[in-house]
Amino acid sequence: MIQQILFCIALGIAIFIFSKNLKFIIRNIKLGKDLDVSDRKPERITTMLKVAFGQTKMAARPIPAILHFIVYAGFMIINIEVLEILIDGIFGTHRVLSFLGPVYDFAIGFFEVLALLVLVSCVVFLVRRNVLRIKRFFGREMTSWPKADANYILIIEVVLMTALLKMNAADYLLQQMDADHYVKAGSFPISKALFVPFFEGFSAETLMLIERVGWWFHILGILAFLNYLPFSKHFHIIMAFPNTYFSNLDAKGRFTNMPEVKKEVELMMDPTADPFAVPAPDTNAEPTRFGAKDVTDLNWRQLMNAYTCTECGRCTSECPANQTGKLLSPRAIMMATRDRLDEVGKNIDKHGEKHDDGKALLRDYISEEELWACTSCNACVEACPVNIDPLSIIMDLRRYLVLEESKAPQELNMMSTNIENNGAPWQFSQADRLKWAQES
């Protein structure tokens, strides 16, 4: 009875804190500008099923793809057992679903095999990060926290899987002893082989203790892990789904035509346009900015992208600028956007909406040098396994630099002047456009 009460309290606290943090993130994402992505629903569902659920874009790198798929599938399937753990925890039952008989036996055995595969995969992942030191996991944005975060996640998963198998081993032995409360159910191929030899000869009391500790550790671990997600790159296990659903379905080469610029150009170029037909500006409205200086100038999809990033570094490793030693790293762009958004969100909670901390995404988090190193080649967008678009953020920041601050590199200003004056990025006269036809 005490255990049931404790369990319900733990569950309640976990759900409360998680929903609070989730609300913080959703509110932050909504700080972004509007963007209508209510179109093409069937195509969006297909994209989500393919890219997030089916992980098709992971296939470009087969070894991590297989390992990742094991951990992902293992996580999803083993979590079916969490359902049973929840019921058992609340009602004080034990293996409440065991009435399913052979199906149950098979399921538990299958979960054990998966648990072992997950465990091994996580160990391989740890080796790749810490022993093989694969280049993608390093780089200037991979400071101590992102590195530790990745290791914590893997270690937690190893510990959780170990707790599950230990619990099963003790349970199995208790079942053999015909211990009270322990129904004979489940099959334990892995825990029998790995842990039972160590527990042989233990008394029923000790085994019960091991079983209970394993059970509590497993479920408290899962609840704690749930609450770790919003602070971690591991949040991608949730965000990958909405992020791919809402992702850009147009040709990657199509950049947005800024509607606020379109209005101005039409007024300027159209002789029939009536400037007085424009409604009087709303004096209370926030002045609109051309391009993005801070995270709140970006749209909500770009902000959602930032919370989805799992810092895998595929974007950066494919980036031509990064490969040739430039400062630009698309992963750093995403991490900077997320960190700045977190900061803005915390400021609002502390000081209210109008607070200005004097900082911005541009320059305090992302430098001009990074932005001007981009070739807009879309390699980062192509590489992202969850359809994040770092390029659109780079472009919006460039737009702010040019349209609001006139701060393009000198050569680009000259290029613009040439286009304005003679319709070409170089200083050639438009009258000479057909000269090539006269040359032999």
Added chain:
Amino acid sequence: MLNVPTLAQMKASGDAPDVLFWVGCAGSFDDRAKKITKAFAKLLEKAGIKYAVLGTEESCTGDPAKRAGNEFLFQMQAFGNIQTLNAYEVKDIVTTCPHCFNTLKNEYPELGGNYTVKHHSQYLQELLNEGKLSIEGGAFKGKKITFHDPCYLGRANGVYEAPRALIEKLDSEMVELKRSRANGLCCGAGGAQMFKEAEKGEKEINIERTEEALQANPDIIAAGCPFCNTMLTDGVKHFEKESKVKVYDLAELVAKAEDLI
């Protein structure tokens, strides 16, 4: 000398072309790119296509301005070009520049410019398939040709097959680069980088790309973009391989096979 009809001339004689050849700034002014323009014009002529160019009425699509963040200038350019194109009731456009291709195809429609736009690799493939052009003789027989995917043709618009189909028709040996198609490495010119010095780093992107291309040990590096062409040509010169390895545009390859250039 080529006889290149302009839209203005055609309209004056009450005629209209089947397709507008959008030459682009590089194709009009850059010495290397002008050769590509001429090669493609000769191919159009040989295939008996009724085409025209805008000539002095053509202006930059605004692509480099847009990628450099100057949306205002881009939309001014787009506005002007769309007015010209719509005044001539242009419906079909072919261009030898993937940047013009991408902008005309993807970014102009929302601003009022709706055209069927093709890259010249797609257009040439159609001409070959329809039998309007045929490649005979073995100018490239046994030659090793590799293809560099332009970002704005490949990743940006998913056109990977047309350039390869052309190379295959040349009866040559096609070797793929290590990073090709969707994984292709940029030449370093996109995003208006063509018009500025690279930011500081350890290496130029075109050197990285050319190095990879040379590792495939080709006789010819084929390009489908005037800017890629410049970057790769410079790269080949950097490695002092210009006597052994040539950089040609797809149009030049087909025109050479046809003995037109």
